[in-house]
Amino acid sequence: MHSTEIEIRTGGSAVVADLTREVERFLADVPGGAEDGLLHVWVPHATAGLAVLETGAGSDDDLLAALDELLPRDDRWRHRHGSHGHGRDHVLPAFLPPYATVPVLGGALALGTWQSVCLVDTNIDNAVRRVRFSFLAG
Structure with a gap:
């Protein structure tokens, strides 16, 4: 197994941050090369999650809008x-879990054409997130 942790600055507003390029760099640096196996992505935070989705064509903004409708930022919450x-x-992590696992085939992510691995962070109180990538060889 090969593992590393990166830091992502998400700022003071809700974001969908595409991690795909960082994951590809991580796989390229696996000692001996990443052939077939699994990439596991983990976010060790109680207020962030991961999603595999299309970005750049509005889906990321649609996701944030859907979360705002489903989980409004108002006074209904007991956690205050x-x-x-x-x-x-x-x-949020009950809907978008803090983990994702993606197959790696021949050293490349086995994502669909429009899929990206994304950090979803709606917590405006914490502008810095850690994300752990782990490669498990097959």
């Missing part, structure tokens, strides 16, 4: 520390 409506950020 942080910014207004922050409790919803603690519910």
